[in-house]
Amino acid sequence: MDAEQLMRLAIDKVREGLAAGQSPFGCAVALGDRVLAVEHNLVRLTTDITAHAEINALRSACRAARDIHLEGAIVAATCEPCPMCMSALHWARVDAVYFGATIADATSAGFNELSIPAADIIRLGGSTVKRSARRFSTSGRPEMRRGHTRQRNC
Amino acid sequence: MDAEQLMRLAIDKVREGLAAGQSPFGCAVALGDRVLAVEHNLVRLTTDITAHAEINALRSACRAARDIHLEGAIVAATCEPCPMCMSALHWARVDAVYFGATIADATSAGFNELSIPAADIIRLGGSTVKRSARRFSTSGRPEMRRGHTRQRNC
Numbered sequence: 001m002d003a004e005q006l007m008r009l010a011i012d013k014v015r016e017g018l019a020a021g022q023s024p025f026g027c028a029v030a031l032g033d034r035v036l037a038v039e040h041n042l043v044r045l046t047t048d049i050t051a052h053a054e055i056n057a058l059r060s061a062c063r064a065a066r067d068i069h070l071e072g073a074i075v076a077a078t079c080e081p082c083p084m085c086m087s088a089l090h091w092a093r094v095d096a097v098y099f100g101a102t103i104a105d106a107t108s109a110g111f112n113e114l115s116i117p118a119a120d121i122i123r124l125g126g127s128t129v130k131r132s133a134r135r136f137s138t139s140g141r142p143e144m145r146r147g148h149t150r151q152r153n154c
Numbered sequence: 155m156d157a158e159q160l161m162r163l164a165i166d167k168v169r170e171g172l173a174a175g176q177s178p179f180g181c182a183v184a185l186g187d188r189v190l191a192v193e194h195n196l197v198r199l200t201t202d203i204t205a206h207a208e209i210n211a212l213r214s215a216c217r218a219a220r221d222i223h224l225e226g227a228i229v230a231a232t233c234e235p236c237p238m239c240m241s242a243l244h245w246a247r248v249d250a251v252y253f254g255a256t257i258a259d260a261t262s263a264g265f266n267e268l269s270i271p272a273a274d275i276i277r278l279g280g281s282t283v284k285r286s287a288r289r290f291s292t293s294g295r296p297e298m299r300r301g302h303t304r305q306r307n308c
């Protein structure tokens with residue numbers, strides 16, 4: 001399972017989430033060839049402000065792996081993880097996170113972001129998680145380009 | 155419900171968590187006189203790396219309030235929130251967070267912290283959450299002073 005394949009799973013999950021009225025964020029976690037979790041944002045559906053796609057995916061991945069630590073795992077997030085999610089990825093000790101849209105993209109799409117780049121969380125916190133803002137095909141972020149008229153934070 | 159009363163609830167919850175073999179962290183959330191949630195760390199019990207006390211408390215508080223936003227709420231955390239938890243408090247739009255032990259205290263007690271002070275997350279991210287490292291009575295953090303021989307991150 002490479003990052004491109006994993007990102008496609010995350011993107012498909014975003015579409016599923018959008019169809020369910022959720023915010024356009026998805027995340028997938030794999031350990032070797034095993035996909036541990038693919039989740040979308042569930043903040044509004046579950047009335048849980050912490051239910052970002054990455055948090056949901058880490059929770060599911062921990063359950064699937066029966067381990068709180070996911071050493072060697074790679075993560076594909078359709079948008080650059082916010083500080084909450086980047087920190088959670090650190091705690092889970094994943095190996096690397098790949099993302100498509102940036103926090104700046106999300107901000108310009110109308111989401112009310114806590115604007116601390118994932119790279120800063122990694123650097124300031126002394127994390128060993130590798131971060132890659134690899135540019136995936138544009139299909140990786142069409143939803144992010146939609147205009148929103150009000151600030152949203154989920 | 156003032157911060158001191160709320161912190162006492164959080165501390166009692168820590169003791170409950172310790173008795174259940176969990177890490178010594180507790181958190182309580184109140185809105186006016188209503189206590190919305192009091193939780194301890196559940197990382198090991200639930201095999202969920204995101205289950206820090208503050209995250210658990212916010213999830214419970216959102217359910218109790220039937221709202222993802224907790225404007226006006228105050229939060230007592232027995233230890234300074236890590237970047238994951240501080241960011242979650244921002245997303246939840248709580249009014250203020252009070253804490254006893256600092257991240258530096260937790261580090262010196264053997265916990266493997268992501269060492270970004272809550273104040274930095276607030277400042278860098280442009281959050282409006284008020285932060286108070288008010289010094290509570292020493293009963294607020296006895297567990298944190300226990301020695302640990304190995305690094306822990308939950």
